[in-house]
Amino acid sequence: MISLAGRDILHGWGKFTLTGLGLGLLIGVTLTMGGVYRGMVDDAMVLLDNSGADLWVVQQETLGPYAESSSIYDDTWRSVAGMPGVEAVSSVTYLTTQVRRGDEDVRAMVVGVDPGIPGSPGQPGYLAAGRHITRSHYEAVADAASGFRLGDEIRVRRNTYTVVGITRRMVSSGGDPMVFIPLKDAQEAQFLKDNDSILQQRRRTEANPSLNRPGIPGLLESVIASQGANQFVNAVLVRLLPGTDPESTAAHIRRWMRLEVYTREQMEEILLGKLIATSSRQIGMFLVILAIVSAAIVAFIIYTLTLGKIREIAVLKLIGTKNRTIVSMILQQAVGLGVLGFMTGKIAATFWAPFFPKFVLLQARDAVTGFVAVMVMCVLASILAIRAALKVDPADAIGG
Amino acid sequence: MKRLWKTIFLLLGVFSLTGLFLYVMMRSGPLAPVPVTAAEVEKRSIAPALYGIGVVESGAVFRIGPTSPGRVKDVFVQVGDLVEAGQKIGVMDPVDLDQRTAAQRASISRLEAVVRAAGARTSETAAKKKYAEAQSKRYDNLLKSGAVSVDSAEAKRQERQVTASAWASSNADLQAARAELERVRADLDALLSQKKNLDLVAPAPGLVSSRAAEPGTTVVAGQAVAEVIDIRDLRISVRFDQAMASGLRAGLPAEIVLRSRNGQVFSGTILRVEPIADPVTEELLAKAVFDAIPEVVPPLGELAEVTVTLPGLPDLPVVPDAALKRWNGSLGVWVIENGSIAFRPVKTGRRDLEGRVQIREGLKPGERVVAYSVKALTSKSRVKIYDTLEGIRQ
Numbered sequence: 035m036i037s038l039a040g041r042d043i044l045h046g047w048g049k050f051t052l053t054g055l056g057l058g059l060l061i062g063v064t065l066t067m068g069g070v071y072r073g074m075v076d077d078a079m080v081l082l083d084n085s086g087a088d089l090w091v092v093q094q095e096t097l098g099p100y101a102e103s104s105s106i107y108d109d110t111w112r113s114v115a116g117m118p119g120v121e122a123v124s125s126v127t128y129l130t131t132q133v134r135r136g137d138e139d140v141r142a143m144v145v146g147v148d149p150g151i152p153g154s155p156g157q158p159g160y161l162a163a164g165r166h167i168t169r170s171h172y173e174a175v176a177d178a179a180s181g182f183r184l185g186d187e188i189r190v191r192r193n194t195y196t197v198v199g200i201t202r203r204m205v206s207s208g209g210d211p212m213v214f215i216p217l218k219d220a221q222e223a224q225f226l227k228d229n230d231s232i233l234q235q236r237r238r239t240e241a242n243p244s245l246n247r248p249g250i251p252g253l254l255e256s257v258i259a260s261q262g263a264n265q266f267v268n269a270v271l272v273r274l275l276p277g278t279d280p281e282s283t284a285a286h287i288r289r290w291m292r293l294e295v296y297t298r299e300q301m302e303e304i305l306l307g308k309l310i311a312t313s314s315r316q317i318g319m320f321l322v323i324l325a326i327v328s329a330a331i332v333a334f335i336i337y338t339l340t341l342g343k344i345r346e347i348a349v350l351k352l353i354g355t356k357n358r359t360i361v362s363m364i365l366q367q368a369v370g371l372g373v374l375g376f377m378t379g380k381i382a383a384t385f386w387a388p389f390f391p392k393f394v395l396l397q398a399r400d401a402v403t404g405f406v407a408v409m410v411m412c413v414l415a416s417i418l419a420i421r422a423a424l425k426v427d428p429a430d431a432i433g434g
Numbered sequence: 435m436k437r438l439w440k441t442i443f444l445l446l447g448v449f450s451l452t453g454l455f456l457y458v459m460m461r462s463g464p465l466a467p468v469p470v471t472a473a474e475v476e477k478r479s480i481a482p483a484l485y486g487i488g489v490v491e492s493g494a495v496f497r498i499g500p501t502s503p504g505r506v507k508d509v510f511v512q513v514g515d516l517v518e519a520g521q522k523i524g525v526m527d528p529v530d531l532d533q534r535t536a537a538q539r540a541s542i543s544r545l546e547a548v549v550r551a552a553g554a555r556t557s558e559t560a561a562k563k564k565y566a567e568a569q570s571k572r573y574d575n576l577l578k579s580g581a582v583s584v585d586s587a588e589a590k591r592q593e594r595q596v597t598a599s600a601w602a603s604s605n606a607d608l609q610a611a612r613a614e615l616e617r618v619r620a621d622l623d624a625l626l627s628q629k630k631n632l633d634l635v636a637p638a639p640g641l642v643s644s645r646a647a648e649p650g651t652t653v654v655a656g657q658a659v660a661e662v663i664d665i666r667d668l669r670i671s672v673r674f675d676q677a678m679a680s681g682l683r684a685g686l687p688a689e690i691v692l693r694s695r696n697g698q699v700f701s702g703t704i705l706r707v708e709p710i711a712d713p714v715t716e717e718l719l720a721k722a723v724f725d726a727i728p729e730v731v732p733p734l735g736e737l738a739e740v741t742v743t744l745p746g747l748p749d750l751p752v753v754p755d756a757a758l759k760r761w762n763g764s765l766g767v768w769v770i771e772n773g774s775i776a777f778r779p780v781k782t783g784r785r786d787l788e789g790r791v792q793i794r795e796g797l798k799p800g801e802r803v804v805a806y807s808v809k810a811l812t813s814k815s816r817v818k819i820y821d822t823l824e825g826i827r828q
Contacts, residue, residue: 047444083810086760109714150677151782151791153760161756162806162823165789168755169485170675171739198789199756202808202823218675218715251657265714276763377455384458398459 039366042343053335054371058378064321064328065383065404069394071317076395078207078305082298085126086155087271088280090296091287098294099128099269100207100301101309106293108221108267117287119278124148125267126156127220130206133180133213134189140180142213143206144190146220146267149173155271158214164199170216175199177211190215191223207309209392217267225264235261325407332375332408333415336368340419347423348431360423365416372412376405467816469826472770473805475751475797480786484682484742486674488722490692490732493667495643497658498634500526506651506659507632513645517636517662524634524659531629538622545615552608559604563597570594640664643734665731668724669705672740673717680784681744682707688722693737701725704742747784747792755789757803758782759811767797768804768811775804775817 043050081100090099091106091114098104111123127146132139147156149167157166158175164184167173174195176182186197195215204212215223227235236258240246246254274280284295296304306314340347347360380401387394460466507527517523573590576582644661647653670690674682684707690700701724708719722740732738757767758780766779783792797803804811806823820826 044440044444047440051447109716148677149675151765151785152755152758153765159810160759160807162808164756166755168785168787168789170678171485171487248652249654251654374451377451381451381454381458401459 039363039370042346042363043367043370050367050371051374053339054374055378057332057335057371057375059382060328060331061375061379061404061408062382062386063379064324065379065396065400066387066390066394067317067321067324068400068404069383069387069396070390070392071314071321072395072397072400073390073393074209074310074314074317075306077205077209077393078310079302080203080205081207082301082305084159084204084212085271086153086157086159086273088274088278088298089272089284089287090301091270091272091291092268092294092296094292094294096294097304097308099126101304104268104294105266106268106270108265110267110291110293111270113291114270114272114287117283117291119274119283120272121275122154122273124150124155124157124271125217125269126271127217127224127268128206129220129224130208130210131190131223133176133182135182135186140182141210142176142180143208143210144220144223145212145214146217146224147214149216155273158199158201158204158212160201162200162202164197166199167214167216168198171219172196173198173216175201175214177201177204177213179205180211180213182213188213190219192226192228193219193223195219203393205393207305221264221267224268225266226262232262329407329411332372332411333418336371336412336415337419337422339367339371340364340416340423344423344426345431348426348428351426351428352431357424361420364420364423365413368412368416368419369409372408376408379404467818468807468809468811469820469823470768470775470804470807470811470817471821471823472802472819473754473757475753475793475799475801475803477749477799478752479746479749480752480784480790480792481746482681482744482784483787484674484679484744485787486672486679486717486720486740486742488670488672488738488740490734490736490738491669491671492643492663492665492734493669494638494640494664495734496637496640496662496664498523498636498660498662499653499656499658500634501631501655503652503654504529504632506647506649506653508649509634509645509647509659511642511645511660513642515642517640517642519636519638521636522633523636523642523662526632526634528629528632531625531632535622535625535629538618538625541618542615542622545611545618549608549611549615552604552611555604556601556608559597559601563594563601566590566594566597634659636662638662638664639666641731663734665727668727668731670702670722670724670738670740672720672722672738673712673715674720676711676716676718679718682718682720682742686742686744689741689743690722690724691739691741692728692732693739694732700728702740741787750783750792750794751797751799752790752792753797753803754805755785755791757805758791759804761812767793769797770802770804770817770819773817773819775811775813775815777813 091110092098093104093106096102096104108125111125114120115123125148129144129146131142131144133142133144145156147167148154149170150157152166161175162178164175167175172193172195174188174190174197176188176197176199178200182188182197182200184197184200188195188197190213201212201214206212226232239257239261240254245257272283274283280297284297287293287295350360383396387396505527507525509524511517511523570590570593573582573587577584577587640662642660643663644658646661647657647659653659682704684704686704688702688704690702691697692700702722703725705721705723708721711718753767758765759768761777764779765782766777768775769778778796780796781794783794785791804817807817808823808826811817
């Protein structure tokens with residue numbers, strides 16, 4: 035038995051292919067949009083994964099360090115290290131700022147980490163080139179997305195750093211690439227002002243008669259020195275001993291150290307539910323509309339494609355073709371169009387996804403869902419077309 | 435014929451599309467292999483180095499100022515001047531000290547005259563006393579021979595006693611005048627030393643680093659008018675992160691890079707490690723000295739980077755620090771065997787500044803481990819080994 039659908043496709047193959055490709059690009063856009071949404075959520079998740087922490091110790095009554103600013107004293111880690119169930123701790127600072135290389139600048143999240151042996155909390159978990167930070171000052175490990183390369187001299191606020199390592203997929207929840215620098219430099223970068231402000235501050239202090247008293251030599255110098263000092267970090271990252279209940283250690287720290295502590299689940303909740311909530315809902319809304327529009331367009335295309343063949347169908351009916359054959363022809367064509375479109379869309383999305391400035395995560399699960407949705411749409415749309423085809427009067431074949 | 439070609443083209447199109455689709459499905463997402471690079475475990479010696487930041491300091495900074503409150507009269511040096519030991523660098527306003535000295539000198543002149551007058555009177559009374567003694571003696575003899583009356587001899591004797599008292603009195607006056615002169619002279623000396631104390635003098639040769647008060651300024655006791663640094667004793671006060679300072683000790687060679695000298699390296703030595711560490715910043719403090727003072731003396735307070743190279747360690751298996759990963763709660767490496775990977779926990783030793791880490795336990799030389807990867811690996815990851823990950827998008 036010859037395939038009526040195949041014959042028809044062969045007959046108008048140019049039209050069929052172009053329609054399929056057009057449909058594919060539309061499906062590709064929808065899949066990409068889904069990928070953008072997934073990427074956004076994934077950015078927030080990798081931020082938590084990369085920190086390597088089980089608990090985040092932050093300032094009381096803040097949602098720090100990612101969603102709100104938090105400042106705690108930099109010796110807090112010592113007391114946290116003594117809490118039950120704690121395996122390793124390290125202080126960390128986060129600062130989103132412009133990092134300059136020559137004349138250009140890149141928006142990046144500057145992370146201050148303890149430059150100890152790799153594997154301690156806060157340090158990048160893996161590298162794509164170079165090495166970890168080994169000096170306690172003026173070295174940086176940058177994410178590849180920042181565009182920095184090994185050996186580059188980059189400037190964060192007051193100091194210049196040499197890029198010694200490159201990471202991949204180390205981004206902030208907003209998708210900005212991370213730049214890791216030693217903690218002490220990062221504290222300076224975050225809390226110490228620029229040279230002009232320091233100069234202004236010194237002048238103001240000198241002009242203050244109560245701080246610049248003639249009878250007390252050295253008072254002014256001490257006051258100025260104390261203004262330049264900084265003893266704050268944003269958070270203490272805690273890694274727990276295997277098998278420890280995070281909540282019990284967290285409760286202990288909350289109770290005895292008067293600090294806020296978040297577990298991994300709570301941090302996810304903060305990031306997804308608060309930090310990226312609006313922007314992800316925005317993308318999600320757009321994704322829903324795009325999916326509906328794509329589905330409508332798929333349906334309309336299949337419907338109009340069938341209507342365009344209404345005269346041929348009338349002829350088929352006239353020569354006594356069974357309804358079943360006509361139904362299966364329309365259904366096969368619709369499904370064929372859907373498969374062609376989906377394949378094109380998936381290929382297109384995969385090829386253009388890496389060129390997006392932010393991460394686009396194409397999940398296999400989403401692809402399967404997309405495929406099922408496309409097929410369902412095609413079948414539904416072809417039902418409309420089938421209704422129209424079956425209602426056609428064979429007389430139309432010869433009528434005007 | 436035309437129909438056949440069309441079919442062939444269509445079939446080709448369908449096949450290539452399907453092929454491309456399968457390729458895409460396999461090369462992206464969870465099924466795709468992770469691009470990695472491999473590194474071989476080497477058995478070698480590494481020389482760990484310590485890296486610290488410090489500031490240029492002088493071993494001796496002389497803050498030169500007055501010992502009592504007063505007004506600065508003059509400062510003779512400018513910042514940057516080289517001074518000798520004992521050189522006068524400034525002077526305090528003496529207020530009334532000069533006038534008091536002049537008064538004291540006048541007193542001395544007056545007292546000298548008084549001493550001279552007292553001396554003359556002593557001579558006079560001495561002469562009178564001598565004459566009276568001679569007269570008294572002669573009259574006593576004459577009285578024995580009966581040539582003079584008792585009355586006359588008595589008168590002469592009395593005269594002798596009066597002149598002796600007068601002489602004693604004038605002698606005492608002379609001594610008092612001399613003592614007074616002595617006192618006033620001592621007072622003058624005191625005033626002169628006080629005047630000298632107003633001179634601000636450099637205690638050692640050095641460089642004037644600051645001129646803190648201008649003429650006319652009132653300063654309190656101990657406040658510096660000028661600062662002089664001893665440039666023969668330049669040193670760098672270095673701070674080493676405590677966690678990364680094992681092996682630091684006096685006598686180790688050090689490389690010193692001054693911030694303003696654009697990478698020029700000076701050789702130096704660790705002079706001492708301070709017995710007290712900084713508990714707030716969690717750093718060890720040490721002093722490094724230049725082997726030879728730079729020709730252009732660096733300004734005090736300039737930032738310097740000090741790298742101390744420790745002696746080489748015995749040969750041990752060594753991997754790049756990028757190979758160390760934390761997985762399932764332990765630190766280890768991903769060992770590559772027959773194209774697949776397996777995690778192996780290791781015990782690490784020291785690390786050098788190039789990022790080479792000693793492996794004390796867990797690896798043998800010649801084994802291959804994952805150095806770099808484009809994402810975190812798990813035990814289910816498939817890997818594909820590249821020479822470099824640069825330019826590989828995933």
